[in-house]
Every structure is written in C-alpha cells, then in structure tokens.
Amino acid sequence: MAKFFERNSTKLTVSEFYDNYILKKYNFDASYQRKSDVWAEDKKSFLIDSILKNYPIPAIFMRPIVDNNGKTKYDIVDGKQRLQAIISFIEEDIPLTTYFAEDRFLDEQSRNLAENIAGKKFEDIKKEKGSGDYVKQFWTYTLQIEYLYEDDLDLVSSVFDRLNRNGEPLNPQELRNAKYSTTPLLKLIKELSNISFLKDKRERLKIERMEDEEFVSELLFLVLNRKALDSKPAVLEAQYEKYKDDMEILGKGAKEFNRVIEFMESLELDYENNKRLCWTTHLYTLFSFCWYCVNNDIEAEKVKNSVLNFYNEYFSRNTKYTGYLKEYKDAASSRTRSASQKNNRMNALLKYCSFNVAEEI
Numbered sequence: 001m002a003k004f005f006e007r008n009s010t011k012l013t014v015s016e017f018y019d020n021y022i023l024k025k026y027n028f029d030a031s032y033q034r035k036s037d038v039w040a041e042d043k044k045s046f047l048i049d050s051i052l053k054n055y056p057i058p059a060i061f062m063r064p065i066v067d068n069n070g071k072t073k074y075d076i077v078d079g080k081q082r083l084q085a086i087i088s089f090i091e092e093d094i095p096l097t098t099y100f101a102e103d104r105f106l107d108e109q110s111r112n113l114a115e116n117i118a119g120k121k122f123e124d125i126k127k128e129k130g131s132g133d134y135v136k137q138f139w140t141y142t143l144q145i146e147y148l149y150e151d152d153l154d155l156v157s158s159v160f161d162r163l164n165r166n167g168e169p170l171n172p173q174e175l176r177n178a179k180y181s182t183t184p185l186l187k188l189i190k191e192l193s194n195i196s197f198l199k200d201k202r203e204r205l206k207i208e209r210m211e212d213e214e215f216v217s218e219l220l221f222l223v224l225n226r227k228a229l230d231s232k233p234a235v236l237e238a239q240y241e242k243y244k245d246d247m248e249i250l251g252k253g254a255k256e257f258n259r260v261i262e263f264m265e266s267l268e269l270d271y272e273n274n275k276r277l278c279w280t281t282h283l284y285t286l287f288s289f290c291w292y293c294v295n296n297d298i299e300a301e302k303v304k305n306s307v308l309n310f311y312n313e314y315f316s317r318n319t320k321y322t323g324y325l326k327e328y329k330d331a332a333s334s335r336t337r338s339a340s341q342k343n344n345r346m347n348a349l350l351k352y353c354s355f356n357v358a359e360e361i
Contacts (some may be wrong), residue, residue: 044085173214231337267299
C-alpha cells in the first residue's frame with residue numbers, strides 16, 4: 001500500500017492567529033528554521049499591502065504538537081517571515097507601503113482613502129476617518145494553513161527544504177540548516193560558532209542568514225580534511241553529507257578546532273583596533289596558519305611578533321608590496337575562497353615567519 005505524507009488544510013484569520021501568538025502557541029525557532037528578521041521592512045510592508053487588498057499569499061505550514069495535558073502548540077515549518085511581518089505591523093514596528101494607493105485594482109472612489117493611509121502604521125490607520133473597512137479586512141483576512149502530522153523531524157525538515165529549494169528566499173547555508181538540522185555535524189557547527197573568540201569577529205557576516213555558520217563550517221572542514229577546500233556550494237554540500245553523523249571524527253575535530261582557537265588567542269592580535277583582521281579572508285588565513293602551527297608543534301611565542309609585524313606592514317598605507325607581502329595580497333585580491341588562494345595566503349604568512357613550506361599544504 002502506498003504511503004503518503006499526512007497533512008490537513010484549514011483556515012485561520014489574522015485575528016485568530018494573533019490571539020494564539022499572544023498565548024505563546026507558536027514556536028518560530030524550530031531547528032530547521034533560519035534565523036529571524038531576514039525580510040527587509042519593504043518586503044514586510046508589501047505583504048501587509050497584499051493583505052489589506054485581500055490578495056492571496058502562500059500557505060503557512062505548521063506542525064501541531066499536543067502535550068500530555070491536551071494543550072497544543074505549533075512549530076512553524078514554513079511561513080515564519082510572513083507571520084512575523086504580520087506581528088510587526090500589529091505591534092507598530094512597520095508601516096503600510098507608501099505606494100498603497102498606486103494600484104490599478106483600486107477605483108477612484110476608494111483611492112483617496114488609500115492615499116490617506118499609505119505609509120502609516122496600524123494605530124494611525126485606525127484613527128483615519130473611513131478606515132474601518134481596512135481594519136476589519138486586516139483582522140479577518142484568511143490565512144491558508146497546512147498542518148503537518150509527522151513526528152520524524154528529519155521528514156519535517158525535508159518539507160521545509162522542498163518548500164524553499166525552488167524559491168529564492170533561502171541561501172545555500174539556510175538550506176543546509178534545514179536538511180541537516182538534526183545531525184551531530186550541524187549541532188557541532190552551531191556550538192563552535194558560539195565560541196566567544198569568534199562571536200565578536202562576525203560583524204561583516206550576515207548572521208541572520210547563517211553566513212557565520214557557513215564560515216565556521218569551512219574552518220571545521222579544514223581541520224577534518226587536513227587541507228583547505230574550495231568554498232563552492234557543491235563542495236560544502238558534499239562535506240556536510242560526508243561528516244553529518246561521524247561522531248568519532250567530529251569529536252576529534254572539535255578538540256583540534258578548540259586548540260587552534262586557543263593558539264589564535266595566544267597571538268594577542270589587536271582585532272578591536274584593526275577590524276580588517278576580522279574580514280573572513282584574513283580570519284580564515286589566521287586560522288589555517290594557527291592550525292599549521294598546532295599540527296607542527298610550533299609555539300605561539302615563536303611566531304607572535306612575526307605575525308603582528310606582517311599584518312602591521314600589510315595594512316600600512318606606506319607599504320610597497322613585494323615578496324611574501326605581495327604573494328599574500330595577490331591571493332587576497334581574487335578568488336579568495338578557492339582552495340589554491342587559501343593555501344597561497346597561508347604559505348605567504350608561513351614563509352614570512354621563516355618557515356619552509358611546500359607550495360601546497
């Protein structure tokens with residue numbers, strides 16, 4: 001007998017949804033979900049524009065979870081950004097679009113009111129004369145809900161993956177987060193991302209789009225493979241698949257990763273006053289350099305001054321780039337995430353520190 005994924009369609013008004021939200025019935029942070037606040041304000045406002053005109057929006061996917069006392073809560077599987085946009089409008093965080101009245105759908109009779117409420121927040125719209133129909137429309141707008149009845153989180157993750165793989169919103173790391181959310185590998189990557197030394201050096205990364213976790217996974221794969229890898233999506237995807245459940249290798253990798261971080265800390269570089277050291281190109285190079293030192297029993301004290309001098313000279317406005325500085329600069333100027341350029345930067349730094357290294361490590 002054929003097996004099908006169990007689901008059920010229903011409807012929920014915005015008012016009913018918000019009542020449930022106030023009662024804390026929704027979990028927006030299921031493991032396969034991406035981080036919050038991905039949508040820009042204009043995209044959120046455009047969704048409200050659609051709701052006030054009663055245009056259809058995509059269905060919301062939820063997973064009901066009933067506890068032993070009969071109380072039901074819901075994991076938001078897909079539609080998190082839409083629901084958070086609705087909450088943001090209700091709670092005065094975003095306005096309606098400024099171009100609300102610029103729609104051929106509106107007739108001349110209703111255009112004046114539309115112009116009066118355009119660009120305003122919800123409380124101001126409520127005060128606008130004649131706006132009652134719009135307020136009622138918002139609260140009674142019908143959300144299409146798909147309930148997914150499945151206890152296996154891997155299967156639920158696959159639904160999230162399928163819903164978003166054909167669309168634009170998710171980047172490669174967010175898709176990996178959905179696909180591998182329950183694996184030991186991703187749990188380790190999240191733990192490593194929260195190491196205090198790394199957390200305050202992620203300003204240039206879009207943390208809400210999980211770029212920080214993708215970067216940390218690249219560092220981890222250097223340790224696990226004992227060499228730098230290309231950062232192409234297909235290469236990273238293969239690494240996630242290779243190591244997703246390998247507890248033994250991951251355990252050893254985590255210990256070595258932490259040793260490398262300790263070595264980086266012991267170099268005592270001034271990241272606060274030289275923010276460029278936090279750029280991923282240089283941060284990856286420093287990590288790979290320290291990884292090499294850890295694996296070749298080179299003490300931090302032996303290289304500390306050389307590394308400091310290298311970057312002081314490299315970032316100086318008066319520097320004329322020659323020798324190893326030029327090798328590093330050339331490798332930091334193009335294809336910076338390729339395996340060859342990662343190696344070239346590490347080798348340039350090692351040679352500056354008077355180590356004889358092969359062209360590829």
